[in-house]
Structures are given as structure tokens and as C-alpha cells.
Amino acid sequence: MCTYGEFNARVNCLAHALAALGLQRGDRVAILSENRREYLELAFAGAKLGLILCALNWRLTEEELAHCIRLTTPKVTLVSERFVGALSALEHGCHTIIELGADYEKRLAAQPVDEPDIAAQPEDGLVIIYTSGTTGLPKGALISHRAEIARLHVNCLDFDLDRTDAFVAWPPMFHMVSLDQSISLLTIGGKVVVVDGFDVARILDSVETERQWWLVLMPGMIDQVIRELRARTIRPKGIKLIGAMADLVPRAQIAEITQLLQASYANTFGSTETGIPPMSGGRIPIGEVPTDLSKSQNSLCEFRLVDAEDRDVPDGTPGELAFRGPTLFSGYWNAPEVNAKDFRGGWFHMGDMFVRRPDGRLDFVDRAKYLIKSGGENIYPAEIERVLLADHRVADAVVVRSRDEKWGEVPVAFVARRDEGLTADDLVELCRRHLAGYKRPKDIRFVAFNALPRSTTGKIQRHEVERWLAQEHA
CATH class of the missing domain: 3.30.300.30 (ANL, C-terminal domain)
Structure with missing residues (x-):
């Protein structure tokens, strides 16, 4: 357990330690680690200094990881003991390596706990999350302070987030779903339970002990959760929402998991680039086998459906979803040609094809970029x-x-x-x-x-x- 006071003191010590290494507003600091508290400490310490956290994906190959580091050129990289060997094998050119554990704690202990000078501005980058690219190598999606705050607002407006909620951060923190949601909870005073990956036993234990906001469950994993729930008697303390990506989950599983956990299922369509919006406003009721997975619009965003010439298409005609709103990312790092194409006309083109119904909901057709x-x-x-x-x-x-x-x-x-x-x-x-x-x-x-x-x-x-x-x- 860590109180907010203890957490903020450690964040301040880390911020001073990074500043002592010469890091300044706009510099990148990377982390290669499993889910752990230090991940969030780095996110908030970087936020105070205006640094950009590069969330390295440990599932990538050496070639892909090396590319990610070369792309964003972090001056400091934090690495957990589990991945020290993987980082050492790379030709990465990092200036300073800090190993989580004794080295990290020693650096924090040498620094004061007082607040550092806040350097960040709203449009400064907060985090870079690496996404798969059509060229075969990951791209770095830059998400600003403004975008993260707007994503928090959408979570409160559309998904009933409040400070009494808890979030179980088991998906990898190099993904938007864990990092965004954890930042949202910590910003408003909620509770984050950090879990090292898909540990079904710990996740289900938390169902009984924590009043949860959103229990993220991914396709391919729900069947295992259902088997575990059948095998043990669990009384959920309370969950507001479960699931993600309903389109990829067998519909009978949706009905059963919502019944077992007594929580509605999130009918989502968002992305690293846009956050939970634009079309994640719908929910599937408890126990219902859905026959309709049409998407509903979120707050604080606009969208269009356009043809190849960026002309609006009529209802019933497939078009690419173009998006704008405050949750939108700032572009791909060091990729001006891609950004010029994807942000043309002042709208971010998501590469996903939808058909609009007369009531404004959207039906997913296909991925223009074939994801x-x-x-x-x-x-x-x-x-x-x-x-x-x-x-x-x-x-x-x-x-x-x-x-x-x-x-x-x-x-x-x-x-x-x-x-x-x-x-x-x-x-x-x-x-x-x-x-x-x-x-x-x-x-x-x-x-x-x-x-x-x-x-x-x-x-x-x-x-x-x-x-x-x-x-x-x-």
C-alpha cells in the first residue's frame, strides 16, 4: 500500500533525480519494465518536469526494441531486473541506465521531497506509446498533457469515474488501456491496484476486495475468467463496467461474464491515438446476448465518415472515420509525412471504415489499413x-x-x-x-x-x- 502523500514524495524525489542528470523539458525518458509502482512514479515525475515517458514494449523483438529507442532517443532509461539482459543486448545508445531496485532507491534517497519547479505546458508531450506501423516497424504516438486531461474528463462524463473507484492495472503499462486509466484514477484521488500481467487469481481476488470502476478483460482471456468464476464462489464488491472490444468476443461469453460479474460490458471503439473516444459510448446490459454491436459516440469529440477524396458520405454508405477532439494525440514522433497524411484537413483519419445509421450510431465495416x-x-x-x-x-x-x-x-x-x-x-x-x-x-x-x-x-x-x-x- 502507498498513500498519496508517500507516492507524491517519491515522485518528487525522482523528479529531482532526473533533473540532476540534466534532463530538461521535452527530453525523453524510457522505461522497460513489467507493471510496477515505479512505472507510475516515472509518469508523474516526468509530468512535473515536462519530460516525455517512452513506454517500451517488452514483447517486441530486439530489432523492434532497438528501433523504438533509436526513434525517440531517450537520455535516460529505467529498466527492471527482468529486462536488464534484453536491454544490454541492444545497440540502443542510451546515455544513462537506471536499474529499478537498489540503484533506483539509492537515487531517490539522495534527493529532497519538496516540489520541483513545474515546467510542463498543456501541449507538451506526456507519454509516447509505440503502435504497430504499416511499414512493419512501430511508430511512437505522442500523447500530450491536454489529451490525458481530456481523456480523464471523458472517463468521468461517459463512464461514471469518481474518486471512490479502484482500477486493477493488469494489462501491460506500455498499452494505453493501463496507463491512461491509471493516470485518470491517480489524478482524481482513486485507487490503482498494480498487477503484473494476467494473473487470474489476483484479478478475481480484487473483484471481492475492491469496488472497481472498469475491469478490463480482453478477447482470448474471457473464457479463462469464466472457468475460474465457475470454479469458485465470488461475491463482487461492485464493478461499474467490464470488458473491451466486444466485436471480437463470442457473444454468449459476453452474456455469461456480465452475469457472473454483475456488470455491463463496454462496447468500445477507440485507439491509442484517440483514447476511449470516438465510439465507446455504448454498453451491453447484464446477461444479454447482444444482437447489435453498433457504436455510440463519446463526449468531447466530433467525427465524419469520408470517402477517398475526404467528402462526407451519406448514411448507409461506408466511409473512413475522421476524428477531432481534445483527447486526440499530437502525432507520431518524427514522422512528418505520415502525420501530414493522417491529419489532412484538420481531422485525424483513423483508417477504419464505418456505416452510419439514421440514429447516428455506427456499424463497423472493415479496417481500411487492414489491422x-x-x-x-x-x-x-x-x-x-x-x-x-x-x-x-x-x-x-x-x-x-x-x-x-x-x-x-x-x-x-x-x-x-x-x-x-x-x-x-x-x-x-x-x-x-x-x-x-x-x-x-x-x-x-x-x-x-x-x-x-x-x-x-x-x-x-x-x-x-x-x-x-x-x-x-x-
């Missing part, structure tokens, strides 16, 4: 294709999504061989070396080069390949 969402993780096919096509024995390759009962969606690779001696095991090993585990294809299928459907410009038609899988499952 695969697997158990809460975002995967772009280009990430996997880049690795496959690097092997000289591969003539061509395409990765598509396949429905999966556990994870919602998984990637499947179709490969045309240049060398008939190439095996699926060869490509599995290639992906193992270059891709995080959740990004690796769950199936690799060999096809003839001429069998791959192509457009008039020679591009493989991904949706046609996906239909092959749909026909198998029909």
Missing part, C-alpha cells in the same frame, strides 16, 4: 510480410486475418515459394527470430504464385485471400 486485432494486440500484416519476403526462397507472400475462438483474430500467411525446398518450419523459425510471439502467423500455407489474386496494378487482393479462409469455415 488484425489479436487478443487486444494490434498486428499489421505488413509487419509479418516484411519478414517473410526477406527470405530469398519466398516469391511472394500475403498475410490475412482469420477468426479465432480464443483470440478473436489471428494472422495466417499464404506464401508462394521460389525454392520448393522451403518448409513451413523454416518460416516459423524466421518469424521467431524477427517478430514478437503474438505477431507470428498461426498458420503458414503454400500456394502457387499465379494462384494469388491480384489487382490490375499487380497488388495481391488481401480480401480475396481472406475469403478462402471464410469458405473453409462456412
Whole structure:
């Protein structure tokens, strides 16, 4: 347990320690760690100094991690004992490494607990969260103080957040869902319970002991929670909301988990870039098998549905969702061309296609950028294709999504061989070396080069390949 007074004293000591290392407003400080209290101490110490926290994803490969560090050039990196070896193996160019534990505590003990001079301004960056990119390497999404405060306001307006609530931060803190929600709770005086990953026993213990605001449950994990709930008698102390990404969860599971936990299910559509908005305003009632997963708009945001020329489309016609509002991020770090394209016309283009109903709700159609969402993780096919096509024995390759009962969606690779001696095991090993585990294809299928459907410009038609899988499952 840590009181607010104790937490703030440690935050101030850390802020002074970072300032003593020469860090100034706008500098980046990275962290490579499992979920732990120091993650939040760094977020708030950085906030006071105007530093930007770079939340490194420990699930990435060495190649991907090194890219993230080179992209944002942190002057200091905090690392937990669990990941010291992984960081040491990288060619990262970090100036100072602070190991969480004895080194970290020694530095804090040498500093005063008084408040540092507050340097941050509303549009200063607060955190960089790394997102998968269409080029195959992660991008750094810069989220400002203004955006985080606006996200807190939406949580209060649309999701009944108040200071008597608790949040169990078990999803990795390098993800928006844990970091945003934890910052919101700590900003208004709520309670954050830090859990090191998907520890079902601890999560369910917290259901009995904490009056929770939002219990985040991801596709692919809900079935395990249901089994545990069936096996033990649990009396929830009170949960306002559960779940996420209802579209990727079997609908019968939604009905059962809401009944077992006596809490409605969040029918969400947001992103790292936009926060919980724009279309997360809906809830699925307790015990209901949903037949309608249309999305409802959040507060403090505007949206349009546009065609390829950025013209508004009429109701019933698919269009890309363009967004603006105070929760919006500030752009991708050091990516001016991507930002110019995605923020064109003063609206952030999300790359997701929707159809608007007459009542204003939206029905999801497809991802214009073809994003695969697997158990809460975002995967772009280009990430996997880049690795496959690097092997000289591969003539061509395409990765598509396949429905999966556990994870919602998984990637499947179709490969045309240049060398008939190439095996699926060869490509599995290639992906193992270059891709995080959740990004690796769950199936690799060999096809003839001429069998791959192509457009008039020679591009493989991904949706046609996906239909092959749909026909198998029909």
C-alpha cells in the first residue's frame, strides 16, 4: 500500500533525480519494465518536469526494441531486473541506465521531497506509446498533457469515474488501456491496484476486495475468467463496467461474464491515438446476448465518415472515420509525412471504415489499413510480410486475418515459394527470430504464385485471400 502523500514524495524525489542528470523539458525518458509502482512514479515525475515517458514494449523483438529507442532517443532509461539482459543486448545508445531496485532507491534517497519547479505546458508531450506501423516497424504516438486531461474528463462524463473507484492495472503499462486509466484514477484521488500481467487469481481476488470502476478483460482471456468464476464462489464488491472490444468476443461469453460479474460490458471503439473516444459510448446490459454491436459516440469529440477524396458520405454508405477532439494525440514522433497524411484537413483519419445509421450510431465495416486485432494486440500484416519476403526462397507472400475462438483474430500467411525446398518450419523459425510471439502467423500455407489474386496494378487482393479462409469455415 502507498498513500498519496508517500507516492507524491517519491515522485518528487525522482523528479529531482532526473533533473540532476540534466534532463530538461521535452527530453525523453524510457522505461522497460513489467507493471510496477515505479512505472507510475516515472509518469508523474516526468509530468512535473515536462519530460516525455517512452513506454517500451517488452514483447517486441530486439530489432523492434532497438528501433523504438533509436526513434525517440531517450537520455535516460529505467529498466527492471527482468529486462536488464534484453536491454544490454541492444545497440540502443542510451546515455544513462537506471536499474529499478537498489540503484533506483539509492537515487531517490539522495534527493529532497519538496516540489520541483513545474515546467510542463498543456501541449507538451506526456507519454509516447509505440503502435504497430504499416511499414512493419512501430511508430511512437505522442500523447500530450491536454489529451490525458481530456481523456480523464471523458472517463468521468461517459463512464461514471469518481474518486471512490479502484482500477486493477493488469494489462501491460506500455498499452494505453493501463496507463491512461491509471493516470485518470491517480489524478482524481482513486485507487490503482498494480498487477503484473494476467494473473487470474489476483484479478478475481480484487473483484471481492475492491469496488472497481472498469475491469478490463480482453478477447482470448474471457473464457479463462469464466472457468475460474465457475470454479469458485465470488461475491463482487461492485464493478461499474467490464470488458473491451466486444466485436471480437463470442457473444454468449459476453452474456455469461456480465452475469457472473454483475456488470455491463463496454462496447468500445477507440485507439491509442484517440483514447476511449470516438465510439465507446455504448454498453451491453447484464446477461444479454447482444444482437447489435453498433457504436455510440463519446463526449468531447466530433467525427465524419469520408470517402477517398475526404467528402462526407451519406448514411448507409461506408466511409473512413475522421476524428477531432481534445483527447486526440499530437502525432507520431518524427514522422512528418505520415502525420501530414493522417491529419489532412484538420481531422485525424483513423483508417477504419464505418456505416452510419439514421440514429447516428455506427456499424463497423472493415479496417481500411487492414489491422488484425489479436487478443487486444494490434498486428499489421505488413509487419509479418516484411519478414517473410526477406527470405530469398519466398516469391511472394500475403498475410490475412482469420477468426479465432480464443483470440478473436489471428494472422495466417499464404506464401508462394521460389525454392520448393522451403518448409513451413523454416518460416516459423524466421518469424521467431524477427517478430514478437503474438505477431507470428498461426498458420503458414503454400500456394502457387499465379494462384494469388491480384489487382490490375499487380497488388495481391488481401480480401480475396481472406475469403478462402471464410469458405473453409462456412
